[in-house]
Amino acid sequence: MAQKPGIPKGTRDFTPQEVAKRNYIIETVKKHFASFGFMPIETPSFENYDTLMGKYGEEGDRLIFKILNSGDFLSKVNDELYAKKEATSLTPKISEKALRYDLTVPFARYVVMHQNEIELPFKRYQIQPVWRADRPQKGRFREFFQCDADVVGSNSLWQEVEFVQLYDAVFNDLGLNGVTIKMNNRKILSGIAEVIGAKDKLIDFTVALDKLDKIGEDGVKKEMLEKGISEVAIEKVQPLFSFEGTNVEKLNSLDELLSTSEEGKKGVEELRFIIDAIHTLGLQQAALEIDVTLARGLNYYTGAIFEVAAPAEVPMGSIGGGGRYDDLTGIFGLKNVSGVGISFGLDRIYLVLEDLDLFPKTVSETTKILFLNFGDKEAMYCMQAVKKLRENGIKAELYPDSAKMKKQMNYANKREIPFVVLAGTKEMEEGIYTLKNMQTGDQEEVDANAMTEKLTKYI
Numbered sequence: 246m247a248q249k250p251g252i253p254k255g256t257r258d259f260t261p262q263e264v265a266k267r268n269y270i271i272e273t274v275k276k277h278f279a280s281f282g283f284m285p286i287e288t289p290s291f292e293n294y295d296t297l298m299g300k301y302g303e304e305g306d307r308l309i310f311k312i313l314n315s316g317d318f319l320s321k322v323n324d325e326l327y328a329k330k331e332a333t334s335l336t337p338k339i340s341e342k343a344l345r346y347d348l349t350v351p352f353a354r355y356v357v358m359h360q361n362e363i364e365l366p367f368k369r370y371q372i373q374p375v376w377r378a379d380r381p382q383k384g385r386f387r388e389f390f391q392c393d394a395d396v397v398g399s400n401s402l403w404q405e406v407e408f409v410q411l412y413d414a415v416f417n418d419l420g421l422n423g424v425t426i427k428m429n430n431r432k433i434l435s436g437i438a439e440v441i442g443a444k445d446k447l448i449d450f451t452v453a454l455d456k457l458d459k460i461g462e463d464g465v466k467k468e469m470l471e472k473g474i475s476e477v478a479i480e481k482v483q484p485l486f487s488f489e490g491t492n493v494e495k496l497n498s499l500d501e502l503l504s505t506s507e508e509g510k511k512g513v514e515e516l517r518f519i520i521d522a523i524h525t526l527g528l529q530q531a532a533l534e535i536d537v538t539l540a541r542g543l544n545y546y547t548g549a550i551f552e553v554a555a556p557a558e559v560p561m562g563s564i565g566g567g568g569r570y571d572d573l574t575g576i577f578g579l580k581n582v583s584g585v586g587i588s589f590g591l592d593r594i595y596l597v598l599e600d601l602d603l604f605p606k607t608v609s610e611t612t613k614i615l616f617l618n619f620g621d622k623e624a625m626y627c628m629q630a631v632k633k634l635r636e637n638g639i640k641a642e643l644y645p646d647s648a649k650m651k652k653q654m655n656y657a658n659k660r661e662i663p664f665v666v667l668a669g670t671k672e673m674e675e676g677i678y679t680l681k682n683m684q685t686g687d688q689e690e691v692d693a694n695a696m697t698e699k700l701t702k703y704i
Contacts, residue, residue: 255379255387262609267390267595269608270419271372274392274589277415278370281407283394286369288351291342298343300350300576302448308377310387311340344376348393349570349586356397356584357577365398365582372591385562386592393567395586397574402515405549405569406522408587409533412553412565415589417529420603423556424564425532429539430516431546431568433499436509437537440502441481443474450474454485455540462486488537492520495535515548547571551587555597564593611640613703614664614680615657618644626673627666630693639700657683663703666696 252258259267278285297309318339345351348371356367372392379385394411396404409426416424431451438450449472453465460468465486466479484502488495496517503509516535523533531553541550548569555561567587574582598604614634616627627643634641644653657665667679672690680696681688691699 253387255381255385257386257388261611263595265609265611266598266604267591269604270591270594270598271390271392273418274415274591275370275372277411277418278392278394280414281368281394281411283368283370286352286355286371287373288345288348288355288371290374291344292351292354294336294341294343296354297346297350300573301346302452304452305346308379309346310344310376310378311336312342312344314339314341346377347375348373348391348588349395349567350573352393352395352586353397353570353573353584354577356582357574357579360579366396366404367398368394368396370394383561383596390591392589392591393586394588395584397582397584400571400583402518402549403522404585405515405519406526408551408567408585409519409523409531410526410528412551412587413528413531416531416553419594419598421556421594421597421601422530423532423558424530425534425554427534427536427539427552427554428516428519429536429550430512430548431540431550432508432512432515432548433503433537434512434540436503436506436512437482437485439506439509441478443478446472446474451540454482454538457486457538485537492533492535495537496520499537512548519549541566541568549585555593556601559597559600561593561597561600564590564597566590610661610663612642612660612662613639613700614641614666615653615660615662616641616643616666616668617650617653618647619650619667619669620647623647623668623673627668627678630666630668630678630696633693634697634700637697637701639697639703664700 275285291312294311298306301309321338352369352371356363370393372390374388374390376388379387381387394408409428412424412426416422434451434454435444438444438446443450450469453468453472453474456468457465469479470476484498488498490498496513499513499516500510503513520533520535536552539550539552541552546568548571550568551566552563553565555564565588567585569583569585571583573584574580616624616631618624618627624643624647631641631643644656654665663683665681665683667681672678675690677690677692678696679688680691680699
């Protein structure tokens with residue numbers, strides 16, 4: 246009995262139309278990456294286990310797909326370790342590789358391994374799939390593409406300013422109005438933890454705070470209590486749950502709140518520089534907003550943190566994010582190399598554009614003209630014109646079989662091909678082609694040159 250086919254949860258097949266739409270987003274992002282001076286690289290789909298583990302925090306580590314060693318992977322595990330059944334100690338023995346969780350850690354590894362070949366500051370972009378063992382839901386998949394841009398080798402805050410501009414440029418080009426670029430600084434979060442007396446619980450504090458939009462104020466407080474953060478400390482952080490006002494007003498409030506924390510004040514200064522620069526330079530359509538609850542839950546951020554929210558009318562999570570990670574390459578032995586980067590969430594951006602009907606109508610068009618097939622002699626005559634059209638950048642094809650005309654016309658209709666060509670004995674004798682517009686039904690007789698000229702406008 247034949248096996249019923251299926252695919253793993255959280256993965257998808259893509260139709261030609263969907264791939265065309267995804268490529269439209271990718272090409273738009275690529276265009277702006279290049280215009281901002283970023284160069285492309287690629288890294289393997291899987292990395293060494295110890296390259297990835299321990300870089301994303303406890304929650305992130307749990308979402309990494311591990312790859313079992315080939316062959317008898319249990320043979321190297323002693324009976325005592327196997328009997329304990331502890332995943333944290335057993336997994337490294339049976340899994341030496343893991344699918345990449347993001348593109349940032351592999352990039353840090355790349356920089357360290359190729360440090361003698363690259364010029365700093367090094368600006369790279371990378372568009373490849375990543376994998377996370379997450380619970381699948383709308384906008385959240387186990388396999389998805391990331392579109393990353395990073396700079397390493399510069400401490401300058403002008404890089405952060407440029408990333409805000411880059412986000413704005415891409416979303417403006419996609420016609421996606423109403424996006425909000427949320428920004429915070431890890432130093433501010435550290436400063437807040439310090440002034441409320443929870444500095445030793447910084448990771449637990451930021452991971453809980455980052456869930457505010459998902460589990461609400463009460464949920465965040467409950468999680469903080471469960472992680473050992475005192476009620477007194479939580480009471481001190483209460484103003485953050487209703488932190489409102491303009492960016493300048495928020496910065497002034499943070500100045501007061503963090504007056505006793507040098508690290509916190511440094512974070513406020515960095516945010517103020519970026520906000521002031523963007524205010525002077527302006528944005529095309531995006532809004533820039535300080536969000537003091539934004540943490541993104543990743544251990545490696547040390548400065549600015551970014552997250553992009555879709556327009557309010559679309560119920561979607563973040564469609565982009567990133568931040569500065571001064572210490573990341575140090576994990577691999579390369580000290581004092583600062584980095585900052587952002588990511589575009591291709592799959593979520595796709596869903597948002599689809600919901601708002603923002604894809605250009607022509608984006609999924611493929612063949613512009615189909616030549617009907619009435620036999621081998623007629624097909625050879627048509628193929629001469631097909632060759633000429635293709636040489637001029639026009640997407641053309643010949644129906645492969647000399648089937649009934651109705652079947653061939655239905656095929657053109659179903660594929661929404663705008664033009665068909667009929668060429669029989671009469672046309673061959675006169676050296677012409679009958680060109681039919683499938684939308685209007687109009688027909689005209691043209692030679693190969695006239696047909697090419699007419700269709701060039703439809704490229």
